[in-house]
Amino acid sequence: MTDAGNTGSGHGPRIGVLTGDGIGQEIVPGVVQVVDAAFEGVGTTGPDWAWLPFGREALDEHGDAVPAGTIAALEDLDMWILGPHDSASYPPERRGDLTPGGRIRKHFDLYANIRPARALPGVRAVSPRMDLVVVRENTEGFYADRNMAVGSGEFMPTPDVALAVGVFTRRAAERIAESAFALAEQRRRRVTVVHKTNVLRLTTGLFRDVCAEVGERHPDVEVTYEHVDALTAKLVRSGETFDVIVAENMFGDILSDLAGELSGSLGMAASINASAEKVMAQAAHGAAPDIAGRNRANPTALMLSAAAMLDHAAATGGPGHFARVADRVRGAVEHTVASGVATADIGGQASTSEFVETVAAHALRGV
Incomplete structure (x- = not known):
């Protein structure tokens, strides 16, 4: 910059x-x-x-x-x-x-x-001690407007069948993981990697594994791994225990909205988009x-x-x-x-x- x-x-x-x-x-x-x-x-x-x-x-x-x-x-x-x-x-x-x-x-x-989510004094919050950041990969995943060079990642071969393309690359996972670990080093030195490898073994498995490789280059940062569905429950129950959460596009979008509401109001949720x-x-x-x-x-x-x-x-x-x-x-x-x-x-x-x-x-x- x-x-x-x-x-x-x-x-x-x-x-x-x-x-x-x-x-x-x-x-x-x-x-x-x-x-x-x-x-x-x-x-x-x-x-x-x-x-x-x-x-x-x-x-x-x-x-x-x-x-x-x-x-x-x-x-x-x-x-x-x-x-x-x-x-x-x-x-x-x-x-x-x-x-x-x-x-x-x-x-x-x-x-x-x-997307940081931090409860502010004076604002009623479900999770009043929450202070975390969701680091969301912003260019691919399952979002139809982000995963094709030309055209949409959604298409219908027949009027009764709709398909969506999900794109996961090593390059995208590596650079978003580097962003997350660099941010964690400025905060409380904990990163949670989000995946769904029990169902999406290859796609979110690649994302998880690349994040793990990046984590090895940041030995002073503690790394944990969470299935996305389990993490939603943990954010509601104990959102104050999380520091930096790194996720692919769609998971990051949903989790950051949830965290924003838990910390006070989605209408107060900050966000930057960066390269x-x-x-x-x-x-x-x-x-x-x-x-x-x-x-x-x-x-x-x-x-x-x-x-x-x-x-x-x-x-x-x-x-x-x-x-x-x-x-x-x-x-x-x-x-x-x-x-x-x-x-x-x-x-x-x-x-x-x-x-x-x-x-x-x-x-x-x-x-």
């Missing part, structure tokens, strides 16, 4: 912004405000934000939800914030397309979907069109995603102060929620704008 746009001459880093649809129009500017405050709070020049066309507005104006100019601009950036998109509401002829976020993820080979060179902050939730424009949306997930993005940038060659900025953002969110300022979805009465203003004030002052 290079520090794009920050040459040491007093200029802040260049960070892309793709506002998206629905509540993205409210929460993304709020996240930018909070990140700006955190940069100011640590005494460094704030980002040079690159606002790029994306989503329904881009579709209406440019004929494409992800215009070629947006992709070209992202080529020159190391990190960006992606707002939620509501492709289900796009014109019928576009609804079968790969989602706008998926197109960006696939174009830049953002193979690591990293060795680039990182995209994207909350796990969607565009919530039912509350869009009503100043009710919870921006916490995207705020925490932005913090995770900055942490990832710092850990992969970016400036060290990125990590301090990330800590400010997280601390400001946690202090705000613990003080009782919260949006309606987590039991509070604050509007989106009131929540943003409170978090930004804490990020500026430090807590």
Whole structure:
């Protein structure tokens, strides 16, 4: 990761912004405000934000939800914030397309979907001591939009038969395992490898075995193995005992949603999509069109995603102060929620704008 746009001459880093649809129009500017405050709070020049066309507005104006100019601009950036998109509401002829976020993820080979799940003080959680990270392989597995060079991985040879292709490769398993073990070395040094080898012996067996090989290169990290179905029960019963969970695509998607809800709310679940060179902050939730424009949306997930993005940038060659900025953002969110300022979805009465203003004030002052 290079520090794009920050040459040491007093200029802040260049960070892309793709506002998206629905509540993205409210929460993304709020996240930018909070990140700006955190940069100011640590005494460094704030980002040079690159606002790029994306989503329904881009579709209406440019004929494409992800215009070629947006992709070209992202080529020159190391990190960006992606707002939620509501492709289900796009014109019928576009609804079968790969989602706008998926197109960006696939174009830049953002193979690591990293989803922390940590219970925050002041938020009622099923697992109030949970603090784990799901590291999800993001490019193959059983997902039809990710496992073919051309076309869909789902097909119907007859109207009454539907088939799906699952793709598992050594290369993909090895690089996601390396991401998981590197993260564990920064945390509590425990990795849980998820598989289903009693049924999917070859596919998830390859994933498990490659993760085990990578684990041998990290002898200071404890490795355990869990069948995915057994792990779901253990997350509910004793979620606080897990540290880093590494999983193939579909298992990781399901487990991270479960962990997000157990730790408080899926609406607060942070997420980044990363490669060795680039990182995209994207909350796990969607565009919530039912509350869009009503100043009710919870921006916490995207705020925490932005913090995770900055942490990832710092850990992969970016400036060290990125990590301090990330800590400010997280601390400001946690202090705000613990003080009782919260949006309606987590039991509070604050509007989106009131929540943003409170978090930004804490990020500026430090807590």
